[in-house]
Amino acid sequence: MFYAKQSRRIFIRDLSLLTGAFMASGFMSPQAAKTKMKLGLVTYQWGKDWDVPTLIKNCSAANVHGVELRIKHAHGVEPTISEARRKEVKKIFSDSPIKIIGMGTNQQYDFPDQDNLKKSIEDTKAFIKLSADIGGDGVKVKPNAFHKDVPHKKTIEQIGKSLNEVGKFAGEHGQKIRLEVHGEETQELPNIKAIMDVANNPNVYVCWNCNDQDLIGGGLEHNFNLVKNRLGDTVHVREMNIGTYPYQELISLFVNMDYKGWILLECRTDPVDKVKAMIEQRDVFSAMLKEAQARKK
Numbered sequence: 001m002f003y004a005k006q007s008r009r010i011f012i013r014d015l016s017l018l019t020g021a022f023m024a025s026g027f028m029s030p031q032a033a034k035t036k037m038k039l040g041l042v043t044y045q046w047g048k049d050w051d052v053p054t055l056i057k058n059c060s061a062a063n064v065h066g067v068e069l070r071i072k073h074a075h076g077v078e079p080t081i082s083e084a085r086r087k088e089v090k091k092i093f094s095d096s097p098i099k100i101i102g103m104g105t106n107q108q109y110d111f112p113d114q115d116n117l118k119k120s121i122e123d124t125k126a127f128i129k130l131s132a133d134i135g136g137d138g139v140k141v142k143p144n145a146f147h148k149d150v151p152h153k154k155t156i157e158q159i160g161k162s163l164n165e166v167g168k169f170a171g172e173h174g175q176k177i178r179l180e181v182h183g184e185e186t187q188e189l190p191n192i193k194a195i196m197d198v199a200n201n202p203n204v205y206v207c208w209n210c211n212d213q214d215l216i217g218g219g220l221e222h223n224f225n226l227v228k229n230r231l232g233d234t235v236h237v238r239e240m241n242i243g244t245y246p247y248q249e250l251i252s253l254f255v256n257m258d259y260k261g262w263i264l265l266e267c268r269t270d271p272v273d274k275v276k277a278m279i280e281q282r283d284v285f286s287a288m289l290k291e292a293q294a295r296k297k
Contacts, residue, residue, distance in 0.1 A: 036260035039285050040066030042104055042236060044266045046274045048073045052089065056096045062278035065097055066262050068140060068234065070104040077103070077134060079126040086133040093135055101234060101262055102136035102178070103127045108144035109162035110155050110186070117162065124166045128175050138176035140207055140234065141166070143186035143195060156191065160198020167201035177201075178232050181209040188213050189223035196230045205232025209266075210245055220246055224253050233261030238268055240284045248288050255292040 041047055041064050047055055052075050059067060069077050077089055093100050107124045111117045127139045143159050146152050167177045179195070181187050186195075192206060206227045208214075214223050235254070240247040254263075263285060271277040 036258075037254060037289065038066060038262050039064050039282055040068065040099075040101060040262045040264045041278065042068045042264045042266040043070045043073050043075060044104075044268075045270060046265065046267050046277065047075075050074055051076065052092055056092070056098045058275050058278070059098050060096065061275050063282055064265070064278050066099045066101045066264070068101045068104045068262075068264055069136075071106065077130070079123075079130045081130075083133070086130065090133065090135040100131075100134055100136040101264070102138035102140065102175070103131045104140040106142060107139075108142045108183075109159045110143060110145050110147065110183075112147050112150055117158070121162055121166060124177075125169050128166070128170045128173050131175055132173040137174065138178050138205075138232070138234070139166075139170065140178040140180055142180050142182045143192070144183040146185050152185075152191075156194045157198055159186075160195050160200075163195070163199035163204045164201045167199065167204040171201075171203040175203075176232060177204045178207040178234050179204060180207045180236065181211060181214075181227075187211050188216065189226045190217070193226045196227060204230075205234075206230045207232060208235045208250075210235075210237050210247070210250070212245070215246075220249055221253060224250075228257065231259070231261075235261065235263050236266040237263055238266060240281060240288065242269070248291060251285075251288040252292040252295055255289065256297050 041059055043050070043055065047058075047067065048070065050058060055067060055075055059065065069075055071078060081089075105124065105127050107120045107127065109117060109120060111120065124139060124141060131137070131139050141163075146155050163177060163179060170177050179192070179199070181189070181192050185191060187209065196204070196206060208224075208231060214220055217223065237247065238245070265278065265281055267277070267281070269277070
């Protein structure tokens with residue numbers, strides 16, 4: 001068990017009081033109420049050391065109501081857990097205001113070695129089953145790289161065909177495949193589009209990842225439009241008030257397309273008070289939404 005029954009009762013009691021306080025105080029901003037875009041967390045840096053109860057408690061305190069669970073983190077949700085543990089994880093989250101968005105994996109399909117490719121496909125299928133069992137609705141994967149002496153076109157076709165295979169399997173389990181815009185060269189949006197042109201299974205989606213490479217060539221809006229019709233329900237962002245990435249422009253692009261998915265914090269800094277940092281990002285996100293809605297075309 002994750003914790004003793006007494007601790008669980010205390011946890012649920014405190015969580016209910018906390019959630020009620022936020023609802024009563026009108027913590028949801030008016031601009032957030034106008035959109036179906038939602039702010040969530042990737043357990044990358046800020047959530048990697050939190051077990052499941054702590055993750056739920058801290059996300060609730062920050063009014064951040066969805067999580068993508070990265071592997072090999074303190075939450076302990078891995079394909080190796082038992083059926084009973086999977087049911088327990090699902091119940092803990094379903095009894096809370098926090099939604100499991102799915103699993104964030106490192107599975108990739110660019111391997112020149114075909115045995116490695118087959119293993120990654122089978123491992124992806126195990127994560128698909130896990131996500132379905134715990135109440136998630138998708139699995140994040142990566143392209144992930146081009147290789148010396150392997151034509152780019154061959155790698156693109158291999159990745160796309162692999163995505164079709166895992167996408168079909170995911171669909172049979174009520175799950176989605178989310179291809180993160182990631183990897184040296186593969187993260188360039190023309191290459192992601194080429195991969196997605198091969199990966200024509202409708203259950204395979206693009207997870208926008210806010211890389212500097214999004215701005216090359218024709219710029220952000222041009223590259224955004226290359227994959228706009230294949231975007232899924234997850235977007236990864238870093239700290240939206242740090243650096244030069246044009247987050248306001250990006251949020252406006254999503255508002256203009258009436259995006260209804262999750263904007264997930266995949267932050268890279270290491271603040272001492274991570275709940276406070278999430279609250280700060282929530283406020284930044286809310287302000288950007290307000291500005292984007294005022295400008296909406």
